[in-house]
Amino acid sequence: MKTSSIRITVVAVCCITATSCFNLQHVTDYSLSALEGVQTFENIHYGFAQSCKDRCVFKKTNDFVIEEDGCDCSSEKKADSINLKIFHAVYGYFEGLSLLSENDLVTYKTEALDNALTEGSFGSIKIEKEQVVSYSQVAQILIRAFGDTKRKNKIKAYVTEANEPIKELLAYLDFNLSSNLYGKLEVEKERNRAFFFDITKNEALSFFEKRQATQEYYERLNNIEKKQNQLLIYSQTLQKVSEGHQKLFENLETLKAEEIKHLLFSYANEIDIVIIQFKKTE
Amino acid sequence: MPRLTSKQINELANRFLALAQSIGDYRMKHFDTLTRAQNRKIRESHRRILIYSDDLFTMSATLVMADVEDSLARIANITEKITSTYKNLQNVQKAINIAAGVVTVGASIFSRSPLAILDALGKLEKTWDA
Numbered sequence: 001m002k003t004s005s006i007r008i009t010v011v012a013v014c015c016i017t018a019t020s021c022f023n024l025q026h027v028t029d030y031s032l033s034a035l036e037g038v039q040t041f042e043n044i045h046y047g048f049a050q051s052c053k054d055r056c057v058f059k060k061t062n063d064f065v066i067e068e069d070g071c072d073c074s075s076e077k078k079a080d081s082i083n084l085k086i087f088h089a090v091y092g093y094f095e096g097l098s099l100l101s102e103n104d105l106v107t108y109k110t111e112a113l114d115n116a117l118t119e120g121s122f123g124s125i126k127i128e129k130e131q132v133v134s135y136s137q138v139a140q141i142l143i144r145a146f147g148d149t150k151r152k153n154k155i156k157a158y159v160t161e162a163n164e165p166i167k168e169l170l171a172y173l174d175f176n177l178s179s180n181l182y183g184k185l186e187v188e189k190e191r192n193r194a195f196f197f198d199i200t201k202n203e204a205l206s207f208f209e210k211r212q213a214t215q216e217y218y219e220r221l222n223n224i225e226k227k228q229n230q231l232l233i234y235s236q237t238l239q240k241v242s243e244g245h246q247k248l249f250e251n252l253e254t255l256k257a258e259e260i261k262h263l264l265f266s267y268a269n270e271i272d273i274v275i276i277q278f279k280k281t282e
Numbered sequence: 283m284p285r286l287t288s289k290q291i292n293e294l295a296n297r298f299l300a301l302a303q304s305i306g307d308y309r310m311k312h313f314d315t316l317t318r319a320q321n322r323k324i325r326e327s328h329r330r331i332l333i334y335s336d337d338l339f340t341m342s343a344t345l346v347m348a349d350v351e352d353s354l355a356r357i358a359n360i361t362e363k364i365t366s367t368y369k370n371l372q373n374v375q376k377a378i379n380i381a382a383g384v385v386t387v388g389a390s391i392f393s394r395s396p397l398a399i400l401d402a403l404g405k406l407e408k409t410w411d412a
Contacts, residue, residue, distance in 0.1 A: 048340055055336065079343035086350060089357045096364035100371075154367045162360045165353035172350050175292070180343040183295055187336045190299070194306050194328055201313060 024101040026268075027155065030244050031098035033268035037237040037275055038094060041087050044177075044234060046227050048076035048083075051184045055191075062195065079176070086173045093166060094241075101155060156252045163249040170242040178235035185228050192220050237274045244271070288345035295338035302331040 056071035196217035200210050286294075305328045313321065 048343060052340075075337075075340050075344060079340055082344065082347045082350075085347075085354060089354050089361070092361045093357050093364070096361050096368065100364055100368050151367075151371065154364075158360055158364055158367075162357060165356040165360075168353040169350055169357060172288075172346050175288075176343045176346055179292055180295075180339045183292070183299060183339040184336055186299055187302075187332050187339070190303055190306055191329075191332055194309075194325065197310055197313075198325070 024152070024155070027101035027248065028098055029268045030248065031094050031101055033271040033275075034241040034244060035091065035094040035098055037241050037271040038087065038090050040234055040237060040275060040279075041083075041173075043279075044227075044230055046181070046230075048079040048181060048184070049073045051181065051188070052076040055188065058191070079180070083173060083176050086169050086176075090166065090169050090173065093162060097155070097158070100151065100158075159245070159249055159252060163245060166245055167242050170238045170245075174235050174238040177231050182228055182231050185224050185231075189221065189224050192217060192224075233274060233277050237271060240271045240274060244268070286345075288342045288349055291338055291342035291345060295335050295342060298331050298335035298338060302328055302335060305331065 052073035052075075053071055056073070059065075060067070060070075196213055199205065199213040202210075205213075305324060309316070309321065309324045309328065316324070
């Protein structure tokens, strides 16, 4: 094959496959942000079982009861295990999506092919050095284009299939944390309010003792509100992740389009901002 | 009779909480005018209603499982497929290496031809779809 023919072939292949070479960086960026956002769940360090234990210890303290255990928190542990299941499912999905959309996944090393094809004369066949390089280039372009097309089609299929269930899982994880667990913290606030109010009205206590009790009340209140703040920020994260996935789903046919790129980049940025807010609460 | 959903139980929990907060507000506001017995009675009701609210929030959280079971199964299935696709795309590198190896084996043979490279690429289709 003449050198000029090889060059024409390479150019033709490049033109044909140019539309097939997809940069899915925006999908990767969104997926990685979603992954990091979802993962902040592990930094909440509070759950239903802990809430149960806190309530139990508070009661024992007020009743002057000293005993090793005796707190039945089996229902709360079950609630925590459900949240963990949902978290793992969501995390696994976004981890997979980020790995699959990573551009390096379809960047293959073809040096082995270079080595397999060396210049020289083989009977009536003569391979020139330029031909070795060109065939490798063609191979790389073809593999990349082929891989990218396969990858894009698979991502489309997975995102389509996953959109409804992933949004549901994110919504229920959000519900359990920002509504149910948050609600339990509100209950604890109200319990503390009533208890410490009674202490301040106890005429048998000194001014100093009442002041100590008031101080403890505000410390407890502060701790509760810190936890609630974390839950609300995490809730925002989950909502942003859900919205981003919906946008990705709605614009699957235009994965290359500038608009969807900007949209996903902006969702990734919004999630990152919320993550920073969350880290400040730690 | 249909069972209550997690959202309905959560709604109940919030109503009990609001009720407890109102009772708490009332007791604190009128503390000085209530008798000891009245105060004790209202305090006890307040305490019980808070327990109901607390337990209902937990119950709502456990009932979520019934709502998400189907979605959990679907996402697990999709994640497995993603992992499989990912591994297949990684295997392509192996396929390239194997293809190169196949060509290299023929090094000692006359037919060490450029066409062998294109043939090896054709085998990749089968690797991806495997």
